[in-house]
Amino acid sequence: MHAFAFSRLSTLLLILLISFVKPALANEGMWLPADVKRYIQNMEKLGCTLSADDIYNLNRGSLKDAIVHFGGFCTGEVVSSQGLVFTNHHCGYDAIAGLSTPEKNYLDSGYWAPTFKDELPVKGLFVTFLVRMEDVTTRITYSPNPEEAQKRLIEEIEANGKYTAKITPIYYGNQYLLWVYQTFTDIRFVGTPPASVGKFGGDTDNWMWPRQTGDFSVFRIYANSNNEPAAYSSDNLPYSPKNYLPISLDGVKPGDFSMVMGFPARTSRYLPLSTLKQKVVNEYPVLNSMFGKMLRVMEKDMAGSITVKLALASTQARFANAEKYYLGVISAMKDSAIWKQREAEEAKFQQWAKYSSYQSYDEVLSKLQALNEKAASTLTLEAYLRIGFGLNPIVQRGGALGPLMAALKEKDASKVKAAADKLKETVELDETTSETYKRVLAVLLQAFTSSLPEQVWPEWLSGKAAQKILRKNKEQPYLALADHLYAESFLVNPEKWKNFLASPSSKDADKDPGVQLARAYQDRMAETRARAEAYRAEESDLMKTWMKAQMAYQPDRVWYPDANSTLRLTYGQIEGYSTKDAMAFDISTDHLGLLEKYKPGDAEFDLPARLVKLLKAKDFGRYADSKGNLPVNFLSNNDITGGNSGSPVIDGKGRLIGIAFDGNWEGMAGDLVFDPRYKRTISVDIRYVLFCIERLGGAQRLIAELRIQQ
Numbered sequence: 001m002h003a004f005a006f007s008r009l010s011t012l013l014l015i016l017l018i019s020f021v022k023p024a025l026a027n028e029g030m031w032l033p034a035d036v037k038r039y040i041q042n043m044e045k046l047g048c049t050l051s052a053d054d055i056y057n058l059n060r061g062s063l064k065d066a067i068v069h070f071g072g073f074c075t076g077e078v079v080s081s082q083g084l085v086f087t088n089h090h091c092g093y094d095a096i097a098g099l100s101t102p103e104k105n106y107l108d109s110g111y112w113a114p115t116f117k118d119e120l121p122v123k124g125l126f127v128t129f130l131v132r133m134e135d136v137t138t139r140i141t142y143s144p145n146p147e148e149a150q151k152r153l154i155e156e157i158e159a160n161g162k163y164t165a166k167i168t169p170i171y172y173g174n175q176y177l178l179w180v181y182q183t184f185t186d187i188r189f190v191g192t193p194p195a196s197v198g199k200f201g202g203d204t205d206n207w208m209w210p211r212q213t214g215d216f217s218v219f220r221i222y223a224n225s226n227n228e229p230a231a232y233s234s235d236n237l238p239y240s241p242k243n244y245l246p247i248s249l250d251g252v253k254p255g256d257f258s259m260v261m262g263f264p265a266r267t268s269r270y271l272p273l274s275t276l277k278q279k280v281v282n283e284y285p286v287l288n289s290m291f292g293k294m295l296r297v298m299e300k301d302m303a304g305s306i307t308v309k310l311a312l313a314s315t316q317a318r319f320a321n322a323e324k325y326y327l328g329v330i331s332a333m334k335d336s337a338i339w340k341q342r343e344a345e346e347a348k349f350q351q352w353a354k355y356s357s358y359q360s361y362d363e364v365l366s367k368l369q370a371l372n373e374k375a376a377s378t379l380t381l382e383a384y385l386r387i388g389f390g391l392n393p394i395v396q397r398g399g400a401l402g403p404l405m406a407a408l409k410e411k412d413a414s415k416v417k418a419a420a421d422k423l424k425e426t427v428e429l430d431e432t433t434s435e436t437y438k439r440v441l442a443v444l445l446q447a448f449t450s451s452l453p454e455q456v457w458p459e460w461l462s463g464k465a466a467q468k469i470l471r472k473n474k475e476q477p478y479l480a481l482a483d484h485l486y487a488e489s490f491l492v493n494p495e496k497w498k499n500f501l502a503s504p505s506s507k508d509a510d511k512d513p514g515v516q517l518a519r520a521y522q523d524r525m526a527e528t529r530a531r532a533e534a535y536r537a538e539e540s541d542l543m544k545t546w547m548k549a550q551m552a553y554q555p556d557r558v559w560y561p562d563a564n565s566t567l568r569l570t571y572g573q574i575e576g577y578s579t580k581d582a583m584a585f586d587i588s589t590d591h592l593g594l595l596e597k598y599k600p601g602d603a604e605f606d607l608p609a610r611l612v613k614l615l616k617a618k619d620f621g622r623y624a625d626s627k628g629n630l631p632v633n634f635l636s637n638n639d640i641t642g643g644n645s646g647s648p649v650i651d652g653k654g655r656l657i658g659i660a661f662d663g664n665w666e667g668m669a670g671d672l673v674f675d676p677r678y679k680r681t682i683s684v685d686i687r688y689v690l691f692c693i694e695r696l697g698g699a700q701r702l703i704a705e706l707r708i709q710q
Contacts, residue, residue: 027572027637028674029560030264032177033064034133036569043571047257047652054654055569058132061243063654064567067261068127068221069181070646071095072565075262076127076219077648079247079656080705083221083239084190085127086689087646088661089198090321092217094314095122096192102306107313110194110608112699119188119220121232127187127221130567131163131180140167140176153178162228170561172270172547173540179566184239186222186232191699193217193692194608201597202604203320207328207665209585211633211682212594215661216689218702245648247686248655249710251625254587256574258636260660260681262647264563267671270547273342274369275539276672280333282380288326290387291319293443301436303603311432325642328668335580338673352553361549368542375535381456382525382532388448389458389521392441397491398518400427401509408506420501429494434486442482449478456528458520465513489514563641572637577680579666588685591615591630611696621695622710623687631685634658638681641671649683655709658683 031039037052055063070076074091078084089096093107099120100106113119136153143149150167157165157180164181192198197214205211221239224230252258271279298316302309333339346365353361389395404423407415445461454462466481473480490496491514500508509515551559578584595615599605620630636649640660649658663670666678694703 027570027679028639028676029558030267030563030568030570030639030641031560032133033130033261033567033569039571043257043259046571046573047255048259048571049652050654061241063243063245063261063650064130065242066245067567067648068129069263069565069567070127070219071125072128073265073643074645075643075647075660077646077656077659078221078241078244080244080707081240082705083223083241084244084702084705085187085219085221086648086656086659087217087219088659089192089195089215089217090317090661091646092189092192092219093317095125095189095219096217097310097313098122099189100310102310105306105310106189106192107310108195110192110197110697111189112191112693112697112702113189114699114701116238119190121186121188122219125187125219126183126185127219128164128181128183131182133180133567134178135175136167136178137176150176168564168566170564171551171559172543174544174548174551175561177566182229184221184223184229186230186236188220188222190218190220191693191697191702193696196606196608197611197692197696200594200605200607203324204604206321206324207662207668209635209664209680209682210589210593211662212589212591212597213633213661213684214688214692215684216659216692218693244707245650245656246654246707246709247690248651248653248657249622249687249690249708250651250657251631251687252574252588252634252636252657252685254574254576257571257652258574258638258657259569259571259650259652260636260638260640260644260647261567261569261650262640262644262660263565264568264641265565265643267563267641269562269672269674270543270550271672272365272368272546273339273346274365274372276333276342278372278376278379279672280330282376283383284326284330286380286383287387288323288330290384290444290447291323291326293447294387294391294440295319295323297439297443298436301439307432308436311430312436325668328665329672332666332669332678333672335669338669338675342673349550349553353549356549356552358549358552360545361552364542364546364549368539368546371535371538371542375532375539378528378531378535381452382528384448384452385458385521385525385528388444390525392444393437394441394485394489394491394514395518395521397427397429398515399522401515401518404504405506405509408504408509416504420504424501427497429492429497431494434492437492438482438486439479441485442476442479445481446478456524458517458524460513460517460520485514485517488512491515491518563643565643570639572639574634575637575680576635577637577664577666577678579678585635587636588634589632590625590627591618591620591632594632608696611692614695620691623691625687630688630691632688634683634685635664635680636683637676637679639670639674639679640681644681649681656686658685659689 033056036055040052066078068076068085070087070091074087076085076087079086096107140146140149153167154165157163164183165178167176167178169176193214200213201211222236223239224236227240230236298312302312302316356362400423404419407419449457460466469481469484470477486492489512490500574587576585576587597605598607623630625631644660647660648656649660651657660681660683662682664680664682667680670679693699
């Protein structure tokens with residue numbers, strides 16, 4: 001009874017601590033927008049002239065109403081009274097690739113819809129607005145059944161079908177927030193520059209500065225006649241938003257206020273040293289390596305076929321981003337100063353915890369370290385399995401057979417038919433990428449078996465049939481094994497797949513080598529994931545204690561919640577940086593750097609001939625800077641991460657000055673450790689965006705929609 005009462009009291013004290021602590025005057029932090037009144041004074045000191053109500057307001061349009069979660073993985077901003085949305089080129093990449101064909105290659109050639117009727121519907125794409133957020137910690141923690149309490153809260157919001165809701169824990173479960181959303185599903189592709197502009201610099205320049213990338217694309221939200229979300233219909237009309245962003249052509253200079261609003265995906269900045277080591281030393285090298293092996297195969301095939309290139313474009317872009325991300329984090333975390341600082345911080349904490357009245361605080365670090373040591377091999381194996389097998393079509397389609405196999409076991413004809421029909425609708429077999437994925441499977445099988453002991457392989461790999469093929473083919477044993485799977489399995493052959501679904505049979509599935517591999521993978525993954533989840537559950541409890549202990553130890557420290565794909569605000573300034581070897585970088589790039597990097601015919605550094613002509617003519621009009629040059633990209637010290645891609649960079653008057661699209665190489669450790677010396681945001685200058693729309697794309701009708709201020 002007393003322990004229960006004390007737990008409630010400590011939770012309330014923690015909430016009060018979080019509610020009343022004032023943020024410092026610094027650029028660190030991904031802040032909750034509803035809490036803006038607590039830190040608006042610090043924003044004002046940096047040059048913000050907006051009020052807290054201008055940023056977050058439930059009674060009238062505010063900045064939050066101009067920000068959308070784009071597709072659930074990026075951010076976009078509404079920039080016109082007719083629902084026009086700007087986001088990154090790489091955020092629209094999948095949609096653009098899906099709409100492209102070899103004959104109408106919007107990805108490579110670019111596209112600008114000449115009229116509303118030419119704006120192209122994107123199947124499956126959606127955008128989500130935040131309606132409101134609410135602290136529901138008390139309602140959940142005081143409930144005898146917290147899970148039921150969360151379920152009831154969500155049901156209350158979603159009862160009328162107008163909104164969706166989710167509840168997210170922050171501070172490792174010490175606080176809970178309710179988020180209410182409105183989602184629009186009729187989203188249409190309006191325009192994009194050619195990929196040579198939108199991806200200029202390619203993977204070479206990814207996460208690098210200086211940059212000259214025109215990373216933007218344009219979409220539009222459509223609604224029904226009542227201005228409400230609706231499925232696609234030719235009768236739908238452009239959405240009339242509660243608010244949209246005006247655009248500034250004033251440009252940027254060092255020290256200017258800058259603010260970013262968006263949906264950052266995930267940070268983990270409060271991890272103890274032992275967990276950081278588990279990730280950086282054990283897991284990240286595996287992920288980097290496996291993504292790299294897949295990419296080398298894909299890139300070779302894409303270079304030889306435009307059809308393969310379009311089919312794999314989005315996947316290749318995601319994998320390349322992942323490969324370089326993990327490499328970047330590993331590289332940044334080699335900085336010994338980071339580890340020494342954490343060691344010193346934890347040593348000081350431990351000294352304090354010895355004299356704390358709570359025994360759990362004194363033990364929490366040692367328990368987390370012991371858990372990480374115990375879990376290391378399981379988590380590493382999980383990473384190998386997830387990337388090495390889980391992304392392959394054979395394994396994915398084999399897993400999708402589950403409901404059909406269950407129906408066959410029940411001998412229920414109606415269920416069998418329903419499951420087969422479902423597979424016909426949801427599983428598409430595209431022979432375009434079949435050869436590529438076969439070679440991908442071969443290199444991953446080789447990497448997996450050479451890196452891990454046989455006792456943890458999916459059982460099929462060590463079976464007689466697979467081992468016979470491997471022994472028989474000495475030169476390329478794993479390619480031979482992949483050849484066998486792709487030749488014999490109905491999971492990768494459209495005709496065999498069609499025939500199987502027309503007359504599904506457990507016997508046929510049981511003898512199929514692809515199904516056998518998929519089942520063996522699922523069995524191994526299930527037992528591995530069960531162990532991993534058990535470790536994570538134990539870690540979750542310890543992290544909750546660790547977070548509470550840190551806040552008790554440092555009650556005057558500024559605390560902000562880790563990113564978790566919910567709307568956040570970060571504020572700072574336009575600022576360059578210097579590297580560890582004292583190389584200084586300015587805040588911006590312009591068209592001169594673009595022309596310097598330009599390499600005709602190069603896969604990463606080519607430019608459209610028309611753009612080269614325009615740049616050399618230097619006829620930039622109102623988009624030129626004070627020197628007569630065309631601004632391209634700029635730096636700010638805003639605190640962002642993945643998911644912020646496409647976020648608006650907003651000046652002190654609430655005007656759009658750029659679109660965030662990347663971070664810098666030196667700041668790659670930012671998801672784990674914030675380092676103000678190096679953490680920077682790279683954005684495309686809005687003047688370059690508008691120049692490309694108007695002068696390169698000839699889309700004056702879009703320019704006319706915008707509220708441009710100069």
